[in-house]
Amino acid sequence: MKTNNEDLSYIINHLGEDHATYFNAIAPPIIQTSNFCFETVENMRTAFKDEMASYIYSRGINPTVDILRKKLAALDSAEDALVFNCGAAAVFAGVLANVKAGDHILSVHHPYSWSTHTFDKILSRFGISVTYADGSDTEKFLSHVQDNTSLIFLESPNSWFLDIQDLSAIGTFAKKRGIVTMIDNTYCTPLYQRPIEHGIDLVMQTATKYIGGHSDTLGGVLTGSHAMMEKIFKSEYLAIGSGIQPMNAWLLLRGLRTLPARIDRIADSTQKVLAYLHNENKVESIIFPHDPSFPQYDLAKQQMKRAFGLLSFYIKAQKVEEIEKFCNGLKTFRMAVSWGGHESLVIPKCSGMEKSAFDPKEPAHRLIRMYIGLEDADFLIQDLAQAFNGVGSL
Ligand SMILES: *Cc1c(COP(=O)(O)O)cnc(C)c1O
DSSP states (O other): OOOOHHHHHHHHHTTTOOGGGGTTOSSOOOOOOSBOOOSSHHHHHHHHHTGGGSOSBTTSOOHHHHHHHHHHHHHTTOSEEEEESSHHHHHHHHHHTTOOTTOEEEEESSOOHHHHHIIIIIGGGGTOEEEEEOSSSHHHHHTTOOTTEEEEEEESSOTTTOOOOOHHHHHHHHHHHTOEEEEEOTTTHHHHOOGGGGTOSEEEEETTTTTTOSSSOOOEEEEEOHHHHHHHIIIIIIIIIOBOOHHHHHHHHHHHHTHHHHHHHHHHHHHHHHHHHHTOTTEEEEEOTTSTTSTTHHHHHHHOSOOOSEEEEEEOOSSHHHHHHHHHHOSSSEEOSOOSSSSOEEEEGGGGSOGGGOOTTSGGGGEEEEEOOSSOHHHHHHHHHHHHHHHOOO
């Protein structure tokens, strides 16, 4: 089922909500309880038979979380969803459930740092190997598949370099070979990219970013077939205990109400900021999937409804101090990790390296990632202009 705007409104405003069971309150209650009681042994027995559909203990299924779970599954046109206490937990559980000792993972190069950590530092201790490869050339990427490859891990677009993968081509290839495909879809959200429709098995998104949208809670989501969700629920989800808490699920439900309005506005503002950056002579080049200069522009147009929010650019700078002056001089843009909230952000790549290692001939050292939030676009552009001016002529 393709989700049109009517479906979207239904999912966000109605699906999974049963007001009569909670005093006809418009806002669902935060069911802050660890356990649930039963009237009879027989009722308890029935619940134990299907833990994934029963309220027994909040490490498993909780009513507040369940409302969110139903909406998130529907947004992805998935049979089911699981909601985690952060994005990293969702990645960890989804990956762990689909590998065993001796298996190989093919991952896109430079995925999110804690996904890398999971592969390199944790799974490697249990005899699971990983190959990182550029996912922009599908044929080359898939040539790294081995007989023991059990999982292909994608992140499209990447949150720093924004490179993308051909989801349909990879999905089709993997299905033929029985390899599970998983994607980190945090950049687009299900509103602007729907990986399950491209044949991807397991979709992860970091709800901390756009679903929360207010920089006040963490959350992570997995969606996929009911069988896949049940497999993860009955093992990793319950064993690690990384399900979301009711209060945080409630914050995400609140965030969901305004998700379409927020991201549409952010997408519009991003276009305006992009136009400004194109005319700013201290900007060497811009990386943005829906910019005609983007090497994978056609594919990005095909599989992503809109690109928005995050973009990266190379600043012209000879010295690291010039980049520092630009970033320190911003008044509205905050310098912080994360994104997807109301506040616009920057993070320069050089903040993650020793100052003495800076080499202006290395473009990556001059990379600045920018997140466009909910402020007025002109207000943001004024701030960028004054910060660029403050650097002086470079
Ligand atoms: C933030 C982020 C994560 C991790 O999410 P947390 O909620 O911080 O655990 C994973 N992938 C991407 C692309 C992210 O931006």
